[in-house]
Amino acid sequence: MLIDSVEVVAVDTGGPCEAGDPWQAVLVRADGAVGCFGPVDELPAAVVAARLGASAVGWPVTDHRGLVRHLFAQLGQHRAGLGSWAVGVLDCAVWDLHGVLAERPVARLLTEEPVAGRVPVYASWLSLDLRSDDAEGAVRRTAGQGFAFTKWAVRAAGESARSIAALAGRASAWAGGPVAIDALGTWDAALGRAVARALPEGAVRWVEDPLPETDCQEYRRLHDEKSPLPVAFGERVTSAVGARRLLSGCRPAAFTFDVAWCGGITEALRLLDLARVASVPVHLHGRALVPAVHLAAAFPQVAGAVEYQLVWESRRQRALAHPLKPDDGHIALPDRPGLGLTLRWL
Incomplete structure (x- = not known):
């Protein structure tokens, strides 16, 4: 199963946002299923949307170690701080998708x-x-x-x-x-x-x-x-x-x-x-x-x-x-x- 798409979307926060409130989510699709992670802060979400999401498309859903190495390689010298945070939110969304496809909670994977x-x-x-x-x-x-x-x-x-x-x-x-x-x-x-x-x-x-x-x-x-x-x-x-x-x-x-x-x-x-x-x-x-x-x-x-x-x-x-x-x-x-x-x- 390969990742079909990655996107960043806005979510309902249940009330007005204050400064610093996260209000976005990362969605990952494969084989008709959707994985997500959120709410996500604006800065890492922007890195996923602009740089990392397209790099994940076509990657096997279950190859987590390979995908993370690949994503860090895309960031080069910018992997620390915001870079690792952006990789992290995308990785969490992919694990969610893996669990959805396997019909098991992530802990049991x-x-x-x-x-x-x-x-x-x-x-x-x-x-x-x-x-x-x-x-x-x-x-x-x-x-x-x-x-x-x-x-x-x-x-x-x-x-x-x-x-x-x-x-x-x-x-x-x-x-x-x-x-x-x-x-x-x-x-x-x-x-x-x-x-x-x-x-x-x-x-x-x-x-x-x-x-x-x-x-x-x-x-x-x-x-x-x-x-x-x-x-x-x-x-x-x-x-x-x-x-x-x-x-x-x-x-x-x-x-x-x-x-x-x-x-x-x-x-x-x-x-x-x-x-x-x-x-x-x-x-x-x-x-x-x-x-x-x-x-x-x-x-x-x-x-x-x-x-x-x-x-x-x-x-x-x-x-x-x-x-x-x-x-x-x-x-x-x-x-x-x-x-x-x-x-x-x-």
Whole structure:
């Protein structure tokens, strides 16, 4: 079965779009069937429409590795960043088409082992200011919904190491257990070392992306300190080559790559294998939630709780007729063929 066509279409978002809302989808057709992935952001959708879609036409639907190599070759030196994201959204659409044609969920195409029917998720709420008056109530309510754990943002914003550590400790106390912290690349190495020394014991699972760049040497120094900072990284990873170098040089507390940003399900399989060999816990980034749920269901021994972005995911899923919503800290694996996406159309 060969790919007949690739197109980018607009979808119904169920309400007015705000800045940054994704509103497009990638459709792939073969043998009278349609695969899709969405909603997709405007920039990667434009790359698929202008450069990658035509290159995929005529390619065998089931040759995922060959297609991804072919698509990356079309991008040349522009494969990182936006390029890998565009390849990723197209790859996810092709996997959906493969599942539709095979009449099986993607998770059951990925492994011969039994798959998990429910996938644990953790909640992230990065727009909440932990200094605000309503922060305590928001953290307590979120932590009480059965999530594996919660994640909160603590930007540097001129704060001292002691104040950052105090915020993290406060969030942990409100949540009733260790929390993950996302620094959003706003710290430097000196601040990271100082925070590590000031953190209350057992308050933090990891600090995600403390540094502006995923610098293996700097992260190794943070890890080797007498008071090491538990670091998570991965969402900036755009190739298995880069992931191999990172994981061999410094072992993170969590590897948090994004299924779409890294080049799609096909590349994510390679990253999961690298993480398994390195014995590094994987917690998939939540931007590409639906394919992340399929991967975590297929490989629960490698991939732990998937990120559920409380504010942003509810907006993205307005485009879906059957949104994936957490229930007692878990999301049920869709039992429909492919990724199980049903998009609302304009």
